[in-house]
Amino acid sequence: MEQLFNINLNKIPISSKKEEINRKKNLELFLDGGFPNRKDENWKFTDLNLIIKKNFKKINNNFDFSFERKIDLINEFEHNNIIMVNGLYQSSDLKFEEKEKVKIESLKSLDESISQSSNNLYCLNKALSIGGFYLEIKDNYKCKRPIIIYNYFTSNLDNKIINNSNKIKLNQNSELNLIEYNINEKSKFIKNTFEIVEINDNSILKSISIQKTKSDGYFYKNISGSQGYNSSYQNFILSSGLKFNKIELDINLNKENSNSYVLSGLCLGKDEHQEIKTRVNHLAPNCKSYQKIKNVLENNSNGVYQGKIFVKDIAQKTDAYQLSKALILNDQAEFNAKPELEIYADDVKCSHGSTSGSIDQDAIHYLMTRGIEQSVAKKLLINGFLNEIFENIPEEKLKSFLEKSIEEQTDGI
Secondary structure: OOOOEEOOHHHOOOOOHHHHHHHHHHHHHHHHHOOOOOOOHHHOOOOHHHHHHHHOOOEEOOOOOOOOOOOOOOOOOOOEEEEEEOOEEEEEEOOOOOHHHEEEEEEOOOOOOOOOOOOHHHHHHHHHOOOEEEEEEOOOOEOOOOEEEEEEEOOOOOOEEEEEEEEEEEOOOOEEEEEEEEEEOOOOOEEEEEEEEEEOOOOEEEEEEEEOOOOOOEEEEEEEEEEOOOOEEEEEEEEOOOOEEEEEEEEEEOOOOOEEEEEEEEEEOOOOEEEEEEEEEEOOOOOEEEEEEEEEEOOOOEEEEEEEEEEOOOOOOEEEEEEEEEEEOOOOOEEEEEEEEEEOOOOEEEEEEEEEEOOOHHHHHHHHHOOOOHHHHHHHHHHHHHHHHHOOOOOHHHHHHHHHHHHHHOOOO
């Protein structure tokens, strides 16, 4: 593993001797274990170690943070913005909000101690994290417009690794629509992100993740969420165009009447590998979780969904639903699913399932009899399959923008 890495800790601002020692120790822990492989149950369908070794001869963290190009902002609807470049916080414009109600600043690290986690990628992140952002919404404040995080990655990142850390906090009785918008120039690089999300009592976070451009990026993101009383955390994930992408969500419903939604649409092209892994922990009574994962796969692509619903013995009246669906467009594509239920309460309503199949040829034929070309009919069915994940978004301009994004991602299929 050491032969693969050319890591220079001097490229990271370090403020104390203790921090330096801890970073070195975390790096040693990672190098001892390496990238995850199929021996790890959490990576049962994905050998990241093999993927990295096949695609990278040398990995380093020596890159330039300077950035002068102007980023093209979305103009379909009004929004605030946060600009991130190569994982680092650059600037923000929260012009639609009350300044004292929204806090945004650079975050150096989630935690600078020595990792106790069995996740080797967390050890790597703690060793090499260059920073990220901290976003906080104050008590009793509902954001007037969405905040878009523009994650821009430059063209000089070949064989580089970016490790960053973010934290999002909603205080009591607050609300935020947050959109993560990834824009990649043509580079082959690795991004390893850990994020903490804290949603306090009676607060609502609607989080939307969009991969805008195709690239040779290899992305991993781990989201750890905690929810208070009567809170809501809604995740919408739309991803396409990365060579590798794995998103892990571990969400704790800590207090009564909280709910969590994870809705994902993945559209995988040639040689792409993408995975969604969820764990929703029902730790209090009268909570609800809903997960629906949709995949469209073609041309040697590989899609994975691993989902677990855990219900503690005191979490009576739990309502939990989990479903994955895959639309497989040719024989070279592959989809694997592992839905799980672990239930210790007896008064619950829980279900899970997984289905996969090819496109409905009868539906194609029907549309063709109405004068629609075969390629257009195919795309209409694919878009309809994916658009379902956005049907509960009430903001029409935002919903229209997301549907347009799906159309762009399915072009060429």
